[in-house]
Amino acid sequence: MSINYNRIEDEMKDKINENLISPPSHIWSNIKSVQLEKSIDKEAKRNKVFRKGSLFLFSLLFVSVLINFVLLHKVYFTDGVEELSTNSVVSYDKEKISQNKPVAPIQQMEEELGNEKSKIAIQNEWMKSDFDLSRLPSSPRIKKVNSNLASVNFKRPNTANNKGVVSFNNINKGDKAADKIKDLPSKLSSESKDEISFAKIDSSIKLQDSEIAIAEKEMDSLINETIPNDTVQLAKNKRVIEKHLLFNVDLANSNAVVSNPNNIGLGNKLENSFSYGVNSQLGFELSNRFTLYAGLGVYKQTLKQHFEYDSTVLVYESIFGRYNNLNGLNDDEEHHVVNNSYFLQIPLRLSYKLWEYNKFDLQVSGGVTMNFLLSSKTTNSSNLKLIEQGSKLPSYFFNYDVGLGANYQLNNNYALSISPFFRKSLAPLSSYKSIAISPYSVGCTIGIKKQF
Amino acid sequence: MDTNKSLIDRIVNGDNGAQELLYKMFSAQMYTVCLRYINDKEDANDAFQNGFLKIFDKIKDLRNPDALPGWIKSIFVNECINFYKKWQKINSIYVNHKAEGIDNLPSNYSSIIDKLSAKEIIKHINNLPPQYKLVFNLYVFEDLKHKEIAKKLEISVGTSKSNLHDARRILSEKVTKMKEYKGLKLNINKGQV
Numbered sequence: 068m069s070i071n072y073n074r075i076e077d078e079m080k081d082k083i084n085e086n087l088i089s090p091p092s093h094i095w096s097n098i099k100s101v102q103l104e105k106s107i108d109k110e111a112k113r114n115k116v117f118r119k120g121s122l123f124l125f126s127l128l129f130v131s132v133l134i135n136f137v138l139l140h141k142v143y144f145t146d147g148v149e150e151l152s153t154n155s156v157v158s159y160d161k162e163k164i165s166q167n168k169p170v171a172p173i174q175q176m177e178e179e180l181g182n183e184k185s186k187i188a189i190q191n192e193w194m195k196s197d198f199d200l201s202r203l204p205s206s207p208r209i210k211k212v213n214s215n216l217a218s219v220n221f222k223r224p225n226t227a228n229n230k231g232v233v234s235f236n237n238i239n240k241g242d243k244a245a246d247k248i249k250d251l252p253s254k255l256s257s258e259s260k261d262e263i264s265f266a267k268i269d270s271s272i273k274l275q276d277s278e279i280a281i282a283e284k285e286m287d288s289l290i291n292e293t294i295p296n297d298t299v300q301l302a303k304n305k306r307v308i309e310k311h312l313l314f315n316v317d318l319a320n321s322n323a324v325v326s327n328p329n330n331i332g333l334g335n336k337l338e339n340s341f342s343y344g345v346n347s348q349l350g351f352e353l354s355n356r357f358t359l360y361a362g363l364g365v366y367k368q369t370l371k372q373h374f375e376y377d378s379t380v381l382v383y384e385s386i387f388g389r390y391n392n393l394n395g396l397n398d399d400e401e402h403h404v405v406n407n408s409y410f411l412q413i414p415l416r417l418s419y420k421l422w423e424y425n426k427f428d429l430q431v432s433g434g435v436t437m438n439f440l441l442s443s444k445t446t447n448s449s450n451l452k453l454i455e456q457g458s459k460l461p462s463y464f465f466n467y468d469v470g471l472g473a474n475y476q477l478n479n480n481y482a483l484s485i486s487p488f489f490r491k492s493l494a495p496l497s498s499y500k501s502i503a504i505s506p507y508s509v510g511c512t513i514g515i516k517k518q519f
Numbered sequence: 520m521d522t523n524k525s526l527i528d529r530i531v532n533g534d535n536g537a538q539e540l541l542y543k544m545f546s547a548q549m550y551t552v553c554l555r556y557i558n559d560k561e562d563a564n565d566a567f568q569n570g571f572l573k574i575f576d577k578i579k580d581l582r583n584p585d586a587l588p589g590w591i592k593s594i595f596v597n598e599c600i601n602f603y604k605k606w607q608k609i610n611s612i613y614v615n616h617k618a619e620g621i622d623n624l625p626s627n628y629s630s631i632i633d634k635l636s637a638k639e640i641i642k643h644i645n646n647l648p649p650q651y652k653l654v655f656n657l658y659v660f661e662d663l664k665h666k667e668i669a670k671k672l673e674i675s676v677g678t679s680k681s682n683l684h685d686a687r688r689i690l691s692e693k694v695t696k697m698k699e700y701k702g703l704k705l706n707i708n709k710g711q712v
Contacts, residue, residue, distance in 0.1 A: 072687055075632055076659045079640050083660075086637030087547035088554060090567055095542060098571050099535075455528065 117463065124437055127415055128361050310351055311518045313360070313484060317344040319510025321368050325386060326495070326503040337386070340371040340405070342508055346412060350516075356420040360434070364412040365441075368506060374402035374447070383451055386458050386502055390451035402451070408443040408460055412436050418472060426476035432486070435493070436466040458497035458504055465493040474516060482516040523584040531579045538575055545588070546571075549595045551641070555656055556599035558645040566602050570595040596661055600671065603649050631694055643693050650674075651686035658683050 321342040346364020353359055374383040374390070383390040385404040416434020423429075440462050470488030477483055488510060495503030529537035550567050557563040573594055581590055632640070647655060653672060657663045658679075663671070665679040672679070 078632055080660060082632075082635075083551060083555070083637045083640060084548075087551045088638070088641075089547045090550035091564065094564060094568050095539070095546075097568055098542070098575075101568070101572055102575065 120437065120463075120465070124413060124415060310349065311516050313348040313350060313362070313514045313516050315346050315348065315364070315484070315512045315514035317342075317346065317364075317366065317488075317508075317510055317512050319343065319488075319490070319508035321370060321506060321508040321510075323370055323504045323506040324491075325505075336373065338371045338373055338403075340369040342366070342368045342510070344410075344412065346414060348414060350418075358418045358420075358430075360414065360416045360418065360432075362414050364414065366410045366412050366438070368408045368410065368508070370406045370408075370504075370506060372404050372406075374404060374449075382454065383447075383449075385447075386497070386504060387445045388453050388457035389455040390447060391454045401448070403448045404445060405448070406443065406445045406460075409441040410438040411441055412438055414468075416468065428474050430472040430474070430486075431470070432472055433467070433469045436468060436490070437463065438466060439463045458502065460496055464496055466490050467493055470512070472512075480518055482518070484512070484514040484516050486512040486514075488512060523587045527578055527581060527584055527587065530575065541574070542571060545591050549591065551637075552592065552595045552660075553599060554641050555644055555660060556596075556652065557602055562602060566595070566598045570598040573598070592661075596657070600653060603653065635694065643690055646693060647686050647689055651682050651689065654679050654682040655686040655690070 319342045320339050322339050323337050325337060344364055344366030346362050346366075348360040348362030348364075351359045351361075372385045372387065374385055383402060383404075387404050387406055390404070414434060414436040416432050416436075418430045418432035421429045421431060440460055443460050468488050468490035470486045472484060472486035475483045489507070490510075491507035492505045495505050497504045526537055526541060530541060546567075549570060550563075553563040553567045553570070554560075557566055574591055577594075581587065635643075644652060644655060650672070654668055657668045657671065658665070665676045665683075668674075668679045669676045674682075
């Protein structure tokens with residue numbers, strides 16, 4: 068016989084639909100408990116990521132500072148070599164200092180040092196700990212002239228210029244190291260010159276032949292390797308790492324990569340808009356080529372979206388929200404929604420010096436910036452009423468950035484820095500209707516580099 | 520009464536009352552769906568609970584508020600199918616099963632069904648082998664075509680048709696036997712045997 072299954076099954080269906088079975092009452096409370104648990108987990112996870120991120124950044128900063136102040140600050144004022152420096156720390160009369168006697172001016176110190184022939188180097192740490200620098204008539208300060216020269220700057224009383232710099236000028240490739248070394252005492256004794264070696268403070272010191280031989284050898288190798296234009300450091304074996312401070316202004320064109328824009332309508336796209344920021348960064352030259360930067364800044368990011376009008380529902384849809392078209396605006400007109408956000412930025416980046424010539428150098432750099440949202444405001448150009456909140460930027464997120472950098476040395480202390488960059492969020496920032504936004508900026512950093 | 524749109528908006532904005540309202544609106548219907556697919560009550564409860572958690576989580580992505588009832592049902596159906604996929608029960612049970620059933624239905628099959636309660640019908644459906652049950656539910660209750668069922672269950676269209684055929688035969692056999700058994704029980708009670 069032919070069976071009309073469809074009819075029988077329709078009967079089954081109707082019967083079941085008319086006699087629905089209610090779930091046990093405890094399930095609703097289970098659902099609420101799981102939801103609560105999830106929200107707590109989510110918050111905990113978010114806090115954990117935040118804590119880890121912060122810890123990581125601060126660890127890096129701490130390590131950077133540690134490297135700088137523990138290792139890097141061991142700037143040895145040697146114009147000899149390692150073997151010499153062992154016995155060459157200036158042994159200034161600590162007893163006099165401890166008795167609170169006025170510290171002698173430089174000339175007096177020269178006399179007191181007498182015929183000590185091994186006073187080749189001054190260790191910065193020793194100076195800091197044993198000399199009360201503030202009581203010196205002019206506070207000597209450790210300074211780096213460039214990557215190859217450690218020097219001490221100090222004021223010399225009773226001189227026209229009041230300045231003294233440890234330096235070996237006019238050394239060029241092919242120069243005889245021996246000549247320079249032998250020249251030193253006479254150079255130091257010259258009152259008219261402001262150049263004086265703090266290490267060789269006694270102009271009557273004659274270098275021993277063995278010292279000269281070692282120094283010559285060391286200097287020769289330096290001259291033949293990386294000769295700076297006008298100076299050279301004799302003590303290659305003592306690491307000197309520069310610090311400098313950058314004051315930057317970021318000017319950028321910002322936009323965002325938007326995934327699934329169709330989820331909110333008609334293929335809305337963000338338009339390019341101008342963003343800017345200021346920051347300062349401390350640079351630690353880890354080597355001749357690598358520099359680590361860490362800093363702090365504020366950045367204003369603007370994201371601008373063109374409205375697409377949806378005539379079927381009389382709303383304007385955007386990534387930042389749905390707006391009610393109460394005023395009956397025409398689609399022919401241009402309507403925009405603009406999001407302005409301010410971030411506190413903690414940049415951490417590494418740069419690599421590609422090329423150096425005269426006063427120019429060229430670098431590539433890359434790094435990560437942690438952004439903390441300070442404020443965010445979304446406005447529209449047509450006074451439309453917001454009916455549904457859209458994307459919200461998270462309270463913090465990470466950017467990566469890559470860029471080129473060019474520096475022009477203005478003088479010994481300052482350099483002009485120009486760095487084109489590309490910066491983008493490491494991960495999408497929003498989950499509104501499955502739309503992910505990854506802001507990016509293409510711009511240029513213009514800054515002044517102050518060397519210490 | 521809340522329209523679907525405003526209900527969704529309230530849920531998206533974290534309104535607990537709106538969540539509860541949605542739950543009350545659809546819980547019985549969806550629980551019945553779960554029971555149609557999953558025999559074990561605890562497992563059915565789990566699928567039902569997970570379904571609602573998924574709904575509250577994903578409702579912000581729903582584009583068309585008018586599609587809310589269909590969307591909710593599809594989530595529960597998928598949850599039930601995933602239950603079987605997860606435990607890999609389909610193949611192991613299906614392979615070992617040899618379809619039985621009767622070719623000739625009693626003429627009063629329709630009236631037999633009519634006399635069964637909803638719970639009994641669900642119980643009979645649930646006693647089908649898993650893959651038959653899935654195909655039967657999807658075809659009869661979710662109104663899917665064989666092509667759609669095949670895609671959903673990752674089987675061929677032919678298998679889907681054959682499963683439906685076997686499911687119908689087994690179901691009719693079970694229902695008929697149950698009727699005969701009930702009739703027998705009734706007669707015993709009346710002292711006619």
